[in-house]
Amino acid sequence: MNLKEIYLDIKSKLSSAGIESPEFEAKQIIGQALSVPGHKILTDGGELKEGDVNKIYEMAGKRASRYPLQYILKQWEFYSLPFKVGEGVLIPRPDTEILVERALGWLKTKGAATVIDLGSGSGCIAVAIAKHAMQAKVYALEKYPQALKYLKQNVKLNRADVTVLEGDISSPPDMAFDLIVSNPPYIESRKISGLMPEVRFEPYTALDGGEDGLIFYRTICSLWAGRLSPGGGIMVEVGEGQHLQVAELFKAAGLINTGFSTDLNGIVRVVEGFKPL
Secondary structure (H helix, E strand, O other): OEHHHHHHHHHHHHHHOOOOOHHHHHHHHHHHHHOOOHHHOOOOOOEOOHHHHHHHHHHHHHHHOOOOHHHHHOEEEEOOEEEEOOOOOOOOOHHHHHHHHHHHHHHOOOOOOEEEEEOOOOOHHHHHHHHHOOOOEEEEEEOOHHHHHHHHHHHHHOOOOEEEEEOOOOOOOOOOEEEEEEOOOOEOHHHHHHOOOOHHHOOHHHOEOOOOOOHHHHHHHHHHHHHEEEEEEEEEEOOOOOHHHHHHHHHHOOOEEEEEEEOOOOOEEEEEEEOOO
8 A cells, every 4th residue: 555545544534433634633643653744645656564554554543443643643732842742641732822822921021930830741831931931930840640751751852941840739839939820620520521532531630620620720729829929920721611710719819900811712711810019
C-alpha cells in the first residue's frame, strides 16, 4: 500500500468511528508514524514497509476506539508551544489560551511579578506565561506524580523559567503572589459519565469539580485570596455558565473589580478578581 491508499482507508475508518475531523486526524497519525509532512501524504506513491503499515494501523485502531489523539501523538501544541502529554495529565485546550492571554495582558502593566499556577498539570499555563512574560517569577503547583512528570518534562522541553512545586492546592506556601492562575476541575460529578468518550480517558481528578463543580473555586477563594499581594489578582478558567457563581465567590472573599473574558462564541471562559490596594 502507498501513503495515499492508507490515508484514504484510515480516514474512512475514523469517520465510521465517529471522529469529527477524520481527514485531519488521519494525516496527524500517518505523519507521526512516519515523520512525513502532511502535504506529502496525498502525493507520495511509494510503497510502505510492512512494519510502517502495521504501526499506522495500530495507532489508527486506538483512535477509532476513541482513545485521545493527543495521547497517541504524545505531544500537543498550546499557545504555539509543544507539550508532552499522556495518560495521567489533562490535555491542553484552546479555551485555556484565553486565560493565558488575559494573564499576559495584565502582567504587561506590572513588570516584575510573582505568579503561581495552581494544579498545573502539563504546565501549559505556567510555561506559556513564563515564555511570554520574561520578568515574571513563575511557580507551578502540582500534586499528582504522573502529571508532575509531564510538568517537569515540559518545563525542560520549552526551556521555561518555571519553578515546580510538588504539593496540594489545600496547602498554600507561606509567600505572597501578584497573580494566581488556575484551570481547576470544574465539571459537576454527575455529568462526567456523559462526556465525550475521549475525555473519559483523561484523569478523573483533573475533571471532577464536586457536586456543583465549584469545590476548587471555594478552596482557591478561602485559602489563596489571602496570599495575594495588595493589588494582586486571581484569574481562573470556568465552565460554561459558571462565571456568575464564581464571581460571587470572589466577591465574598474580598476581591474587587471582578471581570470576565469570553471566547469567540461569547462564552465566558475566565473570571478575575483583585485584592484591594
